[in-house]
Amino acid sequence: xxxxxxxxxxxVMGMTxxxxxxxxxxxxxxxxxxxxxxAKKPLELMFVYNFKEQTENNSVPSRFSPECPNSSHLFLHLxxxxxxxxxxxxxxxxxxxxxxxxxxxxGTRLTVL
Amino acid sequence: ELxxxxxxxxxxxxxxxxxxxxxxxxxxxxxxxxYRQDPGKSLESLFVLLSNGAVKQEGRxxxxxxxxxxxxxxxxxxxxxxxxxxxxxxxxxxxxxxNFGKGTSxxxxx
Numbered sequence: 001x002x003x004x005x006x007x008x009x010x011x012v013m014g015m016t017x018x019x020x021x022x023x024x025x026x027x028x029x030x031x032x033x034x035x036x037x038x039a040k041k042p043l044e045l046m047f048v049y050n051f052k053e054q055t056e057n058n059s060v061p062s063r064f065s066p067e068c069p070n071s072s073h074l075f076l077h078l079x080x081x082x083x084x085x086x087x088x089x090x091x092x093x094x095x096x097x098x099x100x101x102x103x104x105x106x107g108t109r110l111t112v113l
Numbered sequence: 114e115l116x117x118x119x120x121x122x123x124x125x126x127x128x129x130x131x132x133x134x135x136x137x138x139x140x141x142x143x144x145x146x147x148y149r150q151d152p153g154k155s156l157e158s159l160f161v162l163l164s165n166g167a168v169k170q171e172g173r174x175x176x177x178x179x180x181x182x183x184x185x186x187x188x189x190x191x192x193x194x195x196x197x198x199x200x201x202x203x204x205x206x207x208x209x210x211x212n213f214g215k216g217t218s219x220x221x222x223x
Contacts, residue, residue, distance in 0.1 A: 004155075042117070043201070043213040056209060090155060098208035101146065104156040 003027040004105035006091050012111045013081065021076040021108045023091030031097040032074040034066060037088040037107070049074060050097035081112045115140050117204055119214035126192050126221055134187040134217045136202035145178050145185045146203045146211065156201065160187075192221045 004025045013019050025032065034046040048056035049068040063085075065077040074091055088107045094100035116139040126132050136145070144163050148156040160169045162178035162185060169176050173196065175188045185202055199218045203211040 040215075042215050043203075043211075045210045045212075048209060058210075092156075098205070101158055101161050102211060103158065104148075106155040109153075 004091060004093055004103055006089075006105040006108050008108060009106060010109045010111075012113065013078070014113050015081060015083070017081075018077070018079040020078065021089055021091075021110075023074040023076075023105055025072055025074075025091075025093040025103075025105075027093060027095075027103060029093035029095050029103075030071050031094045031100070032068060032071070033092040033094075033102065034074065034076055035090040035092065035104075037090055039087075043090070047076075048097070055097060078110075081110075083112050086110055086112045115204070115206065115212050117202060117212050117214040119200075119202055119217050122215060122217055124217055124219045126189075126219070128193055128221055128223055129191050131191065132189050134189070134200055134219075136185040136187070136214055138183050138185075138202075138204045138206075138212075140204075140206050141180070141183070142204040142206035143180055144205060146205070147176050147185070147187055148201045148203065150199045150201065150216070152198075159200075189219075194221050194223070197221045 007022045031050045036044045045058050046060045047066040052068050063080050067075040090107045091105040092102040094102045118137045147159040150156050160176040165180040167178045173190045178185045199216045201216045203213045
């Protein structure tokens with residue numbers, strides 16, 4: 001058990017749906033991250049939050065909208081996604097922003113039809 | 114653009130054999146991370162290497178870091194089936210983002 005939980009674990013949605021992914025960390029960390037893992041591609045950093053403030057948006061399309069209401073919770077709101085957005089979405093946290101070991105959640109397997 | 118290259122990308126090895134996975138990166142970084150991922154599961158941290166010459170060992174796995182050569186190795190000794198997984202290296206030169214290699218898929222066969 002890593003101390004980082006994600007829900008749902010699996011999600012199937014149509015291109016016109018709106019859904020949200022949730023991440024919660026129980027480690028007392030101050031930084032949280034969203035990554036995308038597609039088949040045959042390296043993990044891609046999407047967003048970074050430090051003390052609830054977004055510090056990095058790695059050129060992610062606006063159909064992905066992150067929200068960090070506090071340092072323990074992170075959401076990824078999804079709308080009008082494309083089939084190529086199907087992937088494993090991983091949440092991670094670290095003690096402090098930058099240069100710290102990151103701990104990953106189990107991921108949400110997203111399929112866009 | 115930072116590049117993190119792992120090789121091999123696929124590795125099938127017999128139980129009891131030794132092998133090394135290599136991780137090269139293209140820019141200066143004084144720390145490197147190794148993670149393991151089982152199918153359908155998340156990434157599990159294996160090693161954090163924090164300085165040139167760092168060596169860490171856990172069971173049948175040993176990782177090392179040569180920052181001058183921009184190279185890390187993950188050595189597997191006397192492989193067992195339980196080590197079958199995908200292994201990722203990652204570097205963090207800028208201080209805010211882990212940059213991952215593509216991963217090495219390891220299959221240990223009887």
